[in-house]
Amino acid sequence: MALFRLNPLAPQEPALSIANTDDVLQLGDRLKGVRLIALRFPKFTDGRAYSQARLLRERLGYGGELRATGAVFLDQLPFLLRCGFDSFESDQKGFGPALAKARTLFSVVYQPTGDGRATAGQLRLGRRNSVAA
Amino acid sequence: MPDTHFYRYDDYDRALVAERVEQFRDQVQRRLAGELTEEQFKPLRLTNGLYLQLHAYMLRIAIPYGTLSTRQLRHLAAIARKYDRGYGHFTTRQNLQLNWIKLEQAPDAIAMLAEVDMHAIQTSGNVIRNVTADHFAGAAADEIEDPRVWCEIIRQWSTLHPEFSFLPRKFKIAITGSPNDRAAVRVHDIGLRLWANEAGEVGFEVIVGGGLGRTPMIGKTLREFLPKDELLAYLEATLRVYNRYGRRDNIYKARIKILVHEIGVEKMRAEVEAEYAATKDGALKLAPETIEAIARQFAPPPLRPKRTKVPEVEALKLENRAFALWLKSNVAPHRVPGHAIVTASLKPAGAPPGDASAAQMEGVADIADAFSQGEVRVSHEQNLVFPHVAVESLPEVYRALERLGFAEANIGKITDIIACPGLDYCALANARSIPVAQRISNHFAELSRQHDIGDLKIKISGCINACGHHHVGHIGILGVDKNGVELYQLSLGGDVDFGRTALGTILGPAVEADKVVEAVDALVATYLEARQAGERFVDTYRRIGAAPFKERVYGAV
Amino acid sequence: MAKNLSGELHVASANRLGDGLVVFLDDAGQWTTRLDRAALARDERAAEILLQRAQAEAFGVVDPFLVAVTESEDGTLEPLSLREKIRASGLTFAAIAGEAVRYA
Ligand code: SF4
Numbered sequence: 001m002a003l004f005r006l007n008p009l010a011p012q013e014p015a016l017s018i019a020n021t022d023d024v025l026q027l028g029d030r031l032k033g034v035r036l037i038a039l040r041f042p043k044f045t046d047g048r049a050y051s052q053a054r055l056l057r058e059r060l061g062y063g064g065e066l067r068a069t070g071a072v073f074l075d076q077l078p079f080l081l082r083c084g085f086d087s088f089e090s091d092q093k094g095f096g097p098a099l100a101k102a103r104t105l106f107s108v109v110y111q112p113t114g115d116g117r118a119t120a121g122q123l124r125l126g127r128r129n130s131v132a133a
Numbered sequence: 134m135p136d137t138h139f140y141r142y143d144d145y146d147r148a149l150v151a152e153r154v155e156q157f158r159d160q161v162q163r164r165l166a167g168e169l170t171e172e173q174f175k176p177l178r179l180t181n182g183l184y185l186q187l188h189a190y191m192l193r194i195a196i197p198y199g200t201l202s203t204r205q206l207r208h209l210a211a212i213a214r215k216y217d218r219g220y221g222h223f224t225t226r227q228n229l230q231l232n233w234i235k236l237e238q239a240p241d242a243i244a245m246l247a248e249v250d251m252h253a254i255q256t257s258g259n260v261i262r263n264v265t266a267d268h269f270a271g272a273a274a275d276e277i278e279d280p281r282v283w284c285e286i287i288r289q290w291s292t293l294h295p296e297f298s299f300l301p302r303k304f305k306i307a308i309t310g311s312p313n314d315r316a317a318v319r320v321h322d323i324g325l326r327l328w329a330n331e332a333g334e335v336g337f338e339v340i341v342g343g344g345l346g347r348t349p350m351i352g353k354t355l356r357e358f359l360p361k362d363e364l365l366a367y368l369e370a371t372l373r374v375y376n377r378y379g380r381r382d383n384i385y386k387a388r389i390k391i392l393v394h395e396i397g398v399e400k401m402r403a404e405v406e407a408e409y410a411a412t413k414d415g416a417l418k419l420a421p422e423t424i425e426a427i428a429r430q431f432a433p434p435p436l437r438p439k440r441t442k443v444p445e446v447e448a449l450k451l452e453n454r455a456f457a458l459w460l461k462s463n464v465a466p467h468r469v470p471g472h473a474i475v476t477a478s479l480k481p482a483g484a485p486p487g488d489a490s491a492a493q494m495e496g497v498a499d500i501a502d503a504f505s506q507g508e509v510r511v512s513h514e515q516n517l518v519f520p521h522v523a524v525e526s527l528p529e530v531y532r533a534l535e536r537l538g539f540a541e542a543n544i545g546k547i548t549d550i551i552a553c554p555g556l557d558y559c560a561l562a563n564a565r566s567i568p569v570a571q572r573i574s575n576h577f578a579e580l581s582r583q584h585d586i587g588d589l590k591i592k593i594s595g596c597i598n599a600c601g602h603h604h605v606g607h608i609g610i611l612g613v614d615k616n617g618v619e620l621y622q623l624s625l626g627g628d629v630d631f632g633r634t635a636l637g638t639i640l641g642p643a644v645e646a647d648k649v650v651e652a653v654d655a656l657v658a659t660y661l662e663a664r665q666a667g668e669r670f671v672d673t674y675r676r677i678g679a680a681p682f683k684e685r686v687y688g689a690v
Numbered sequence: 691m692a693k694n695l696s697g698e699l700h701v702a703s704a705n706r707l708g709d710g711l712v713v714f715l716d717d718a719g720q721w722t723t724r725l726d727r728a729a730l731a732r733d734e735r736a737a738e739i740l741l742q743r744a745q746a747e748a749f750g751v752v753d754p755f756l757v758a759v760t761e762s763e764d765g766t767l768e769p770l771s772l773r774e775k776i777r778a779s780g781l782t783f784a785a786i787a788g789e790a791v792r793y794a
Contacts, residue, residue: 047299051376082295108149110289112416120145187777190710219788235709490790557781
């Protein structure tokens with residue numbers, strides 16, 4: 001498996017590996033001080049880890065590395081990035097170049113997530129307000 | 134060209150759809166080059182509406198809230214000509230299916246679709262599907278609020294949702310803004326019903342866990358009253374609970390209805406409310422300006438009240454019986470006096486239900502430009518609707534529809550059959566649907582007889598997936614396969630009218646294909662003999678029960 | 691997948707990747723849209739080999755599989771199951787033509 005890390009210098013210890021059936025909201029103290037969490041995609045069509053990722057980032061404020069492991073393919077990248085993943089294990093040919101492009105594949109997003117991108121709705125509101133002002 | 138009276142894309146929407154086309158083009162290229170296996174590619178093509186059926190690829194195009202401008206409809210006709218065999222099939226989910234698309238050309242076809250602000254995003258796959266609405270929305274006399282505003286808000290929120298693109302199973306949402314539900318909201322994964330509470334505030338009743346398919350269930354109320362600006366936060370909470378806990382071990386148990394059934398609606402409610410409490414008042418809360426800006430685009434066309442009694446209409450009614458019947462069955466009240474909602478029947482005698490040729494689509498567009506503010510609707514009963522027609526124009530509209538073959542006065546009648554594509558197209562089918570529909574349609578073609586029989590909904594599915602909604606047909610017909618022979622199981626008593634949503638009950642052993650017409654004939658005869666004044670078929674069935682019908686059918690076939 | 695595999699005669703079929711059309715494997719290892727050109731396996735062993743050959747030639751097609759057929763006196767092949775009959779010979783009703791306006 002090749003490993004792709006958006007923050008190659010971030011510490012990878014202590015690490016935690018979580019099954020996609022685990023309830024991340026029950027992790028409590030086990031999250032303390034953790035620098036790397038690996039979430040798992042047993043099949044790429046099993047999307048439970050996306051919810052886990054958003055809960056970790058947005059509900060629990062987890063700031064360390066979040067790694068996607070298992071069946072990870074380049075076509076998932078726009079979704080993975082938006083849910084807060086910043087490292088990826090994949091063997092797929094072309095994964096690296098796809099990662100470099102994934103953030104700009106879609107210039108517009110509709111959903112607010114923890115990645116902080118302004119949504120189309122927010123941009124429209126901004127436009128209207130600046131016209132009104 | 135008339136202005137549109139529904140949502141217009143802005144540059145954000147357009148950019149996203151264009152980028153999705155390019156992403157799909159790349160995915161197709163990688164598949165054709167052998168870089169993706171079929172197993173990897175299939176979910177990718179499905180989330181862009183591309184199926185592989187028996188004889189070819191099928192492209193399912195989303196028609197959000199069933200509303201089309203004539204420019205869009207003409208463009209669909211052109212796409213059908215250029216990339217398909219010149220016809221299309223309107224589905225029960227307000228989509229258009231093209232049945233003979235080539236994979237190599239699919240990216241160009243959807244690029245052409247994007248030229249008129251349309252797409253095939255999430256028309257298949259385990260994602261939130263095209264949100265459906267009452268096809269009379271924005272025109273119906275009984276409407277509280279136009280549900281399409283909310284369909285559009287949900288369309289944007291659900292499009293390429295990063296968290297919900299790999300759900301346990303598909304997810305269908307429907308919205309109605311009228312007490313007379315025309316969107317079947319109780320048989321969807323989530324149904325939303327707009328209603329006004331005692332304080333006069335309009336909000337949503339949120340219904341969850343309905344659905345047809347293998348395990349038909351009627352949805353349960355999750356929330357009596359949800360303030361409108363909380364809609365997305367509440368949906369996100371519900372979808373998150375489903376994504377985390379919905380079953381993934383068995384495809385037949387993966388819909389949200391099974392989750393609700395297994396844990397119970399109280400537990401489901403507790404889970405959703407807990408999740409909702411943690412996210413509400415967050416970024417998903419809708420700003421009043423956001424709702425306003427979208428609602429403004431759905432502002433109804435400025436129709437002036439007109440004469441409701443028009444001499445030409447009254448005269449033609451006397452002279453032409455088919456026209457008089459058509460007024461009764463195909464024309465519905467409009468909220469502005471002197472106007473009407475006209476349904477064009479895509480079920481002329483013996484035709485494949487819901488199919489239209491490119492030339493017919495263009496003919497419909499011409500009529501809509503001349504008489505219906507340039508707008509056409511697709512109904513979930515596979516017909517096309519002109520939402521804004523002046524009463525005085527009805528004779529002209531009728532004649533124009535006659536020329537297209539779409540003037541059959543049969544809306545809601547026995548030949549207004551819903552049928553899925555069945556074994557003629559569908560890789561999952563057990564039996565054919567369309568030829569059965571054609572036979573019934575030919576048998577009951579005579580209009581005055583149809584009107585005498587009255588409202589009777591026949592719905593046909595070619596397999597247990599129930600795309601033809603057979604569970605909620607007054608007469609449901611389900612194709613089954615027994616040792617390689619097509620048989621058809623009949624059920625009675627289904628319904629989708631609001632407050633009366635009911636699932637049909639199987640009548641008895643399945644019958645052979647060439648006996649279906651006789652069986653339906655026997656059911657109708659039983660009803661005609663037993664009915665009391667004002668009773669529809671399904672009312673009589675409810676009153677007298679299955680026994681007399683059963684006796685007659687199995688005595689006859 | 692044909693449900694009746696008890697028949698002895700089989701051809702290998704698939705849908706062509708590029709356009710989705712129904713194809714059959716011929717004796718030369720090419721995929722053809724013509725059932726009458728399909729390579730015929732006359733017993734179980736031959737059917738296994740045919741399927742293996744089809745899978746080896748699967749680059750331009752989707753998911754090859756065996757179709758049970760019957761052979762008439764004059765050598766005409768016909769699939770056993772209704773599903774495969776429809777796959778081989780198309781819709782069982784007349785689809786409307788693109789320029790059709792029904793009553794015009
Ligand atoms: S009900 Fe069955 S046969 Fe009909 S379209 Fe759906 S999956 Fe195909």
